[in-house]
Structures are given as C-alpha cells and as structure tokens.
Amino acid sequence: MLLVTACPFVPIRIALPRCPSDRPVCMIPAATDQSDDAERGREQARLLAAMARGDKSALARLYDSLSGPLYSLAFRVTNNTADAQDIVQDVFLQMWHKASTYDTGRGSVFGWATTLTRNRAIDRIRLRKRRTEILAESGTDLQPAPFPGEQDSAASLWVQEKAGAVQLALAQLAPDQKQAIELAFFGGLTQAQIATQFNEPLGTIKARIRRGLLKLRETLPARL
Amino acid sequence: MITEHQDELATLHALGLLEGAEKNAFETELAANAELRALTASLGETSAAISLAAPQVVPPAALKARLLAAVDERPEAKILNFPLLNLAPWALVATLAIAATWLGTQYITLRKENANLRSERQLAEVAYKLSQNQLAERSLLAESMINDLGNKLRHNEDLARLKVTALASLAGNTKEAQVIAVWDPEQQTGLLTMEKLPAIADTQDYQIWIVDPAYKNPVNGGVFHISADGKVALAFKPDQPVAQVAAFAISLEKKGGVPKAEGPIVLLGK
Numbered sequence: 001m002l003l004v005t006a007c008p009f010v011p012i013r014i015a016l017p018r019c020p021s022d023r024p025v026c027m028i029p030a031a032t033d034q035s036d037d038a039e040r041g042r043e044q045a046r047l048l049a050a051m052a053r054g055d056k057s058a059l060a061r062l063y064d065s066l067s068g069p070l071y072s073l074a075f076r077v078t079n080n081t082a083d084a085q086d087i088v089q090d091v092f093l094q095m096w097h098k099a100s101t102y103d104t105g106r107g108s109v110f111g112w113a114t115t116l117t118r119n120r121a122i123d124r125i126r127l128r129k130r131r132t133e134i135l136a137e138s139g140t141d142l143q144p145a146p147f148p149g150e151q152d153s154a155a156s157l158w159v160q161e162k163a164g165a166v167q168l169a170l171a172q173l174a175p176d177q178k179q180a181i182e183l184a185f186f187g188g189l190t191q192a193q194i195a196t197q198f199n200e201p202l203g204t205i206k207a208r209i210r211r212g213l214l215k216l217r218e219t220l221p222a223r224l
Numbered sequence: 225m226i227t228e229h230q231d232e233l234a235t236l237h238a239l240g241l242l243e244g245a246e247k248n249a250f251e252t253e254l255a256a257n258a259e260l261r262a263l264t265a266s267l268g269e270t271s272a273a274i275s276l277a278a279p280q281v282v283p284p285a286a287l288k289a290r291l292l293a294a295v296d297e298r299p300e301a302k303i304l305n306f307p308l309l310n311l312a313p314w315a316l317v318a319t320l321a322i323a324a325t326w327l328g329t330q331y332i333t334l335r336k337e338n339a340n341l342r343s344e345r346q347l348a349e350v351a352y353k354l355s356q357n358q359l360a361e362r363s364l365l366a367e368s369m370i371n372d373l374g375n376k377l378r379h380n381e382d383l384a385r386l387k388v389t390a391l392a393s394l395a396g397n398t399k400e401a402q403v404i405a406v407w408d409p410e411q412q413t414g415l416l417t418m419e420k421l422p423a424i425a426d427t428q429d430y431q432i433w434i435v436d437p438a439y440k441n442p443v444n445g446g447v448f449h450i451s452a453d454g455k456v457a458l459a460f461k462p463d464q465p466v467a468q469v470a471a472f473a474i475s476l477e478k479k480g481g482v483p484k485a486e487g488p489i490v491l492l493g494k
Contacts, residue, residue: 056292059291068282069275072278076278076279084281089290089294093291100310107265111269114271114275160280162276163276166274181274182274182277185271186278206232213235213239213271216273220273
C-alpha cells in the first residue's frame with residue numbers, strides 16, 4: 001500500500017495488485033489511475049445531484065455509465081434477461097426518485113447502485129426458490145458478451161479494466177474463500193447455507209469470508 | 225479500536241449475510257461507532273466491486289428508452305419521493321407561522337367580541353337599572369293608584385255606610401229649622417248640622433236621641449246649646465252602642481240633659 005498525494009491536501013490510497021500466494025509469478029494489469037477513479041466517482045455523484053433536481057439527461061448519462069455492470073450483475077444473479085432488465089430499470093427509477101437522499105459519506109454511487117441491484121436480484125431468486133438451480137446453470141460457465149458497438153466508449157473501457165482487476169483480485173484468493181464469497185454475493189446464500197454447502201462449521205465459514213473480503217479490500221482500490 | 229468480532233460482523237454485513245437480530249444489533253452499534261462505520265463503508269465498496277467479476281453482458285438498447293419513458297410516465301413520483309424530512313423544519317416553521325397568524329386573528333377577533341360584549345353588558349346593566357327604576361316608579365304609581373282607589377272605595381263605602389237623615393220639625397217654633405244628621409254606624413259617631421234652630425233659654429239644652437229598636441228607650445246622644453244665630457255643627461256619640469238607627473230625635477230638656485227623654489220632641493227624622 002502506498003500513499004501518494006495528487007494535490008497538497010488530498011492523499012489518495014493506491015493498492016498494488018499482488019500475485020496469489022501459491023503463484024510466485026503472475027500477470028498483473030497496469031496500475032489503475034486512481035485520480036481517474038476518483039473523478040469518475042465525483043462525476044457520478046454530480047449526475048445524481050442533477051437527477052435530484054429533475055435533470056433527465058443526467059439520468060441518461062448515469063445509465064450509460066452504470067447500466068453495463070448493473071445489468072451484468074442482475075443477469076449473473078438471476079440468469080434471466082427479463083428479470084435483469086426489470087431489475088435495472090427499477091434500480092435506475094429508484095435512484096431517480098431517491099437521488100436527493102443520497103449521502104456521499106455512506107459510499108460511492110456505484111456502491112449504492114450495486115447494493116440496490118444485488119438486493120433486488122437476490123429477492124427475485126429467493127422468490128423463485130430456484131437458487132441452487134440457477135447457480136448450477138450460470139456460474140463460471142457463463143461467457144461474457146461483448147459490448148457491441150460500444151467497445152470504445154469510456155464506460156465500457158472502464159468496466160473492462162475494473163472487471164479485470166477484480167477478477168484478478170478474486171483469483172488471488174484461496175479457492176474456498178473465493179467460492180464462499182461468490183456464493184454469498186451472487187448466490188444470495190445465507191451463512192448457514194454456505195456452511196451446509198461446504199459441509200463445514202459456521203464459524204469456519206465466517207472466518208473464511210472475513211479473511212477473503214479483507215484481502216480483496218487490500219488488493220482493490222478504495223473506490224471504483 | 226475495532227475488535228476481530230466487529231471486523232467479522234462488518235465483513236458479513238458488507239456481503240448482506242447478517243440477518244434478523246444479529247443485523248439489527250450490528251446496525252445499532254454501527255450508528256454509534258464512527259470507526260466501525262468507516263470500516264463497513266470501505267468493505268461495502270469492496271463488496272460492490274465484486275459485482276464487476278460477473279461476466280459482462282450488454283443490456284438491450286431498448287432498456288434505456290424504456291427507463292426514460294418510465295420516468296416520463298411517472299413524473300408525480302418525484303413528488304412522492306420528495307425528502308419530506310428535509311422539509312420538516314420548514315413545515316414546522318410554516319405551521320407555527322400559520323398558527324401564530326390564526327391565533328393573532330383569533331385574539332383580535334375575540335378582543336373585539338369581548339369589547340362588544342362588555343359594551344352590551346354595560347348597556348344591558350343601564351337598561352336593567354332603567355327598567356328597575358321604571359318598575360319602581362310604576363310600582364309606586366300603582367301603589368298610589370291602589371291607595372287612591374282604595375281611598376275612593378273606602379270613601380264610597382263610607383258614604384254608603386253613612387246614614388243621612390233630615391230631621392223634621394215637630395214644634396211650632398222650629399218650622400224653619402233645617403237639621404241633618406249623619407250617622408257612621410261603624411265609628412258609632414254622628415254629625416249634626418243645624419240652621420235656624422230657635423235659641424233657647426240658658427236653663428235649657430237640646431238633647432239628641434238615637435232610636436234603636438234594640439233598646440226600650442232612645443239612646444242618649446248628648447246635649448247642645450244654640451247660640452243667637454241658630455247655626456251649629458256638632459259631632460255626637462251615643463253613650464251606648466247603637467246597632468241600628470231607626471230615627472234621630474232632638475228634644476228640649478233642662479240644662480245638662482236627662483237620661484231619659486222628658487221634654488218635648490222638637491225635631492225627628494227617620
């Protein structure tokens with residue numbers, strides 16, 4: 001972890017990716033430009049503020065910025081395009097209506113939008129009671145689709161870059177840590193269900209998740 | 225200072241793995257612990273980043289248009305989702321201002337009404353006093369009228385009650401005499417007016433007699449003497465109670481009168 005100063009008053013934390021402990025040598029993407037990330041976060045906050053004032057063009061721009069990762073998340077959890085579309089639309093509508101309640105001190109716009117999307121998606125799969133089947137159907141076999149006609153957009157490039165960083169960071173986790181976190185995050189399983197899945201004590205699962213997420217936190221940038 | 229347990233709970237919370245009482249307890253602790261709050265927020269960002277590990281899928285182009293159309297369809301939702309809590313202080317101030325204005329208006333109105341009521345009360349008191357005075361005056365007047373009426377009635381009764389009798393001359397020297405006797409049976413008194421009654425010697429007196437059937441002899445009504453002009457008006461009272469006057473008589477008796485008529489009867493009236 002390094003601390004550099006982009007301006008005399010604002011220290012920015014930079015996380016350097018590391019190789020998994022079991023692999024002495026690995027490919028590490030180029031270090032993320034933290035100033036760009038911070039500026040992107042601020043721009044999204046500005047768009048949300050404009051939405052709070054009723055600026056519909058701000059909503060369109062925020063959609064351009066976040067719809068890809070949010071839709072991908074919704075689809076990853078539900079494995080259903082209609083559900084994913086409904087969820088993304090609902091999330092953006094909720095952000096449109098609740099924009100004035102957003103507090104920058106409680107996290108990034110991306111974090112807020114992701115939480116809303118994930119919660120809605122998990123609610124859907126819990127309603128359908130097909131969690132296990134969906135996990136079996138999707139998971140690692142799902143092939144990412146390209147961004148047709150948008151490969152050169154700033155948003156898609158940013159997502160691709162960050163997705164690579166996150167996938168690499170997850171890859172650095174121990175397999176059982178990675179799997180436990182993915183079951184919780186994408187599968188919406190409870191602690192007890194994960195413990196059952198692994199056939200291990202609950203305390204072990206909690207400790208495993210804790211260690212895995214803390215390691216991810218050290219590896220990933222503070223805010224995407 | 226974050227404990228290992230808090231660290232674990234923050235991790236589970238960031239991944240949405242806390243439920244029920246455990247979640248509530250942690251969020252209560254979170255509200256009171258800034259350091260724990262910062263850690264949880266940081267872990268929340270890390271958790272959100274995991275979403276980027278999902279295979280990237282392109283949302284359909286129509287979704288954006290659908291979203292923007294949905295925003296247009298429900299403009300009123302902006303109003304519904306307005307942060308009312310942010311307006312609460314202003315609403316409170318506005319409410320207080322309205323309430324103060326209303327109370328002020330009510331105060332002025334009530335004050336005016338109070339002044340009007342006071343004036344009306346004062347006027348009513350004056351009117352009451354006037355009425356009382358008028359009533360008292362009328363009472364006095366009525367009392368006076370009643371008294372007058374009573375007096376008149378009594379007078380009429382008196383007149384009705386009185387027995388007036390003209391006495392006729394029985395002697396030759398009293399032909400021109402005019403004598404009237406008025407008798408009040410209630411008071412047992414009488415009045416005698418006489419003119420042109422002949423004068424008599426100093427050794428004699430006229431004596432009045434009241435004839436009452438209840439007595440064997442006429443009742444003595446007293447004596448009198450006539451001066452030279454022959455005019456006299458005198459009150460008389462019998463020396464015994466008289467129940468019914470049958471006649472008045474005047475006799476000529478010796479000086480000082482007699483208990484029982486002895487002399488000649490000079491005047492008689494029934």
